[in-house]
Amino acid sequence: MDNQAIVELIQNEDYFLITSHVDPDGDNIASQLGLLSIFKELGKHAVIVDQDATPVAYQFLLNDDVIYHQLPPDTRYDYSFVLDAANLDRVGDSVVALIQQGNGVINIDHHTSNTRFGTYNWVEPEACATAIVVYKLAKALGVTLTPEMATRLYAGIITDTGRFRYTNTTLETFEVSADLVRHGANPSYVATQIYDQEPISKLRLLVKVLSSLQSAADGKIHWLQITKSCYDETGSNVYESENMINYATSIKGTKLAILFREMENSDRIRVSFRSKGFVNVDKLAQCFGGGGHAAAAGARIPGTLAEVQQKVLTEACKWV
Numbered sequence: 001m002d003n004q005a006i007v008e009l010i011q012n013e014d015y016f017l018i019t020s021h022v023d024p025d026g027d028n029i030a031s032q033l034g035l036l037s038i039f040k041e042l043g044k045h046a047v048i049v050d051q052d053a054t055p056v057a058y059q060f061l062l063n064d065d066v067i068y069h070q071l072p073p074d075t076r077y078d079y080s081f082v083l084d085a086a087n088l089d090r091v092g093d094s095v096v097a098l099i100q101q102g103n104g105v106i107n108i109d110h111h112t113s114n115t116r117f118g119t120y121n122w123v124e125p126e127a128c129a130t131a132i133v134v135y136k137l138a139k140a141l142g143v144t145l146t147p148e149m150a151t152r153l154y155a156g157i158i159t160d161t162g163r164f165r166y167t168n169t170t171l172e173t174f175e176v177s178a179d180l181v182r183h184g185a186n187p188s189y190v191a192t193q194i195y196d197q198e199p200i201s202k203l204r205l206l207v208k209v210l211s212s213l214q215s216a217a218d219g220k221i222h223w224l225q226i227t228k229s230c231y232d233e234t235g236s237n238v239y240e241s242e243n244m245i246n247y248a249t250s251i252k253g254t255k256l257a258i259l260f261r262e263m264e265n266s267d268r269i270r271v272s273f274r275s276k277g278f279v280n281v282d283k284l285a286q287c288f289g290g291g292g293h294a295a296a297a298g299a300r301i302p303g304t305l306a307e308v309q310q311k312v313l314t315e316a317c318k319w320v
Contacts, residue, residue, distance in 0.1 A: 006137070011141070013044075018032050018080075021085040029058040030156030031084055034153045035134050036065060037148050038138050046081075048067045050067055050068075054067050055240075057239075057242070060193045061151070079106060080098070082117075082118065083130050084110070085111075086113045087113075087114070087291070088105070105118040105119050108123070109124075109133070110125060110126075111293065112294070126170075127172070128170060129157045132157065134156075146183070151184065151185045154180040158177075158194070167295055168295070204235070208230045209226055212225045217317045220256065221313070222248040224260070225259070244259060256278070258316065259272040260312075262305055268303075269300070270298065271301055271308065285297035288311075
């Protein structure tokens with residue numbers, strides 16, 4: 001087990017880089033910021049550098065902190081913490097280059113498909129979110145949870161469990177969440193900030209997304225699409241499309257939901273998969289170079305929208 005080695009490394013070192021996967025989500029952002037709070041409490045120096053921008057829904061977690069997209073000048077770091085990424089490629093080429101300049105990599109994650117790519121690895125596939133693992137790290141370090149830490153980690157938990165609805169929601173989920181509330185996390189405030197502050201552009205985008213709804217495999221598969229023009233016509237952006245796949249997932253009889261998204265300045269299509277437990281979408285996504293969890297996964301697949309849809313739907317129909 002590398003857990004104790006990670007604790008000792010943090011105790012003995014002072015300068016760290018923190019990063020996570022591209023296409024940020026709630027657990028990704030919350031876990032990074034939660035770890036940053038822990039380092040501040042310990043008097044350590046750390047900087048977060050992510051390849052992609054922070055979605056608006058999670059910016060309330062920043063407080064006075066900053067998530068950079070390029071390493072600030074004259075920033076020192078000896079070790080890199082990679083959070084919530086099943087493999088190193090998931091953090092993006094620009095950040096991988098930074099990581100390779102350090103003395104080692106600490107891999108903290110909860111994906112079943114994690115490749116244990118770190119110099120040290122703390123991976124708990126049974127945990128509902130990486131935020132749970134960061135919580136345990138704080139406990140192992142003897143850090144007293146502050147309201148800021150508690151709020152950040154709680155946000156990671158509720159987003160990765162779909163507000164405690166997904167199959168990864170366990171007794172541990174509620175026990176840790178209760179402790180975070182005990183230390184200052186306000187469930188109503190966090191939920192309101194994430195789910196009830198939607199820009200009107202997102203609702204306009206949703207209208208277009210729902211109008212694209214189609215089915216396959218006798219209604220066992222429902223899928224949606226978002227073209228680049230959808231963003232232009234609604235004044236929205238790719239981050240506002242997060243979780244729209246859930247509308248397809250919620251349809252009665254659906255065993256597999258898929259969302260296809262065109263990406264700006266890219267020859268790849270971003271594909272999201274969701275399942276209610278009938279299909280292991282982690283393994284399905286791996287067929288296309290992606291991955292994730294059994295109930296939620298994704299991939300970036302080269303080709304036009306039509307080409308990728310045909311390829312993915314042909315394979316997906318074999319799984320239902």
